[in-house]
Amino acid sequence: MKLSFLGPKGTFTEEACIKYDSVSEHIEYPTIDMVVASVRDRKTDEGIVPIENSIEGSVNLTLDTILEEQELFIKGEVLLPIRHNLVSKCSDLQEIEIVISHPHALAQCYRHIKELLPGVEIATAESTAKAAFIASQEGRGIAAIATLRAAQLYDLNVLVRDIQDFDNNITRFIVVSREENSVRGDCKTSIVFSTENKPGSLYNVLKEFAIRGLNLTKIESRPSKKSFGEYIFFVDVDGHKDDELMKEALKAVRSITSYFRILGCYPKGRL
Numbered sequence: 001m002k003l004s005f006l007g008p009k010g011t012f013t014e015e016a017c018i019k020y021d022s023v024s025e026h027i028e029y030p031t032i033d034m035v036v037a038s039v040r041d042r043k044t045d046e047g048i049v050p051i052e053n054s055i056e057g058s059v060n061l062t063l064d065t066i067l068e069e070q071e072l073f074i075k076g077e078v079l080l081p082i083r084h085n086l087v088s089k090c091s092d093l094q095e096i097e098i099v100i101s102h103p104h105a106l107a108q109c110y111r112h113i114k115e116l117l118p119g120v121e122i123a124t125a126e127s128t129a130k131a132a133f134i135a136s137q138e139g140r141g142i143a144a145i146a147t148l149r150a151a152q153l154y155d156l157n158v159l160v161r162d163i164q165d166f167d168n169n170i171t172r173f174i175v176v177s178r179e180e181n182s183v184r185g186d187c188k189t190s191i192v193f194s195t196e197n198k199p200g201s202l203y204n205v206l207k208e209f210a211i212r213g214l215n216l217t218k219i220e221s222r223p224s225k226k227s228f229g230e231y232i233f234f235v236d237v238d239g240h241k242d243d244e245l246m247k248e249a250l251k252a253v254r255s256i257t258s259y260f261r262i263l264g265c266y267p268k269g270r271l
């Protein structure tokens, strides 16, 4: 089996990939949309991308990409504790003029970086490992926020360990596939929908889960990109899509929404 991930080697997504399936062939792609497209275009069987972080929230590019890919499903999820490190060719913090990383990683370490390196210039990269690679090429004056594995792979010194602003830093990754997951058991169901822009329409949708005692684990909105003030909602619910109460709730929600799709039903990830 071929499993694509947001690369290059040394990203947190690669770690999630190894945690999910260490046996398959792992293939790196430089961006989230290219990982998802590799599955759609049958170059790989499944792909892993980050979807949300406990400090910084949703990865919008992932939400927008899975919304566009109507033929793909979420087949699984992986939870990973995230520990960031400041890594560089330099061996002294005083020499650092630029800090580079993925925007999510920069946001997760914002206070720490401001404290350690006041006035430092910030630059972004497509992943933490890409930032480490750039730091290894550029050399002097630049540090990346990256994994310890990336520091090893790109031959960088670890200047400061654990620079995330909050210790309880967890990222959730999803596994995208052309096939639905067919397992039963302790599952989660992810849906996406839009409602008419009128009073109570979101309340009416959420009520269908509430009256049946179904627990929502996430709700996120993204602009529809068609009209200002119109939104698409992503909701995760505890439970399998074929459980009796869930089936009833999903049927009701389908009937009162202007757009509705089950993104996937899959086993809950564990830390």
Ligand SMILES: O=C(O)C(=O)C[C@]1(C(=O)O)C=C[C@@H](O)C=C1
Pocket: 006, 010, 011, 012, 013, 014, 050, 053, 059, 082, 102, 104, 105, 126, 127, 128, 129, 171
């Ligand atoms: O750049 C990486 O290492 C990634 O895997 C991406 C990513 C993200 O998009 O949130 C994953 C985990 C961390 O939260 C920071 C960055």
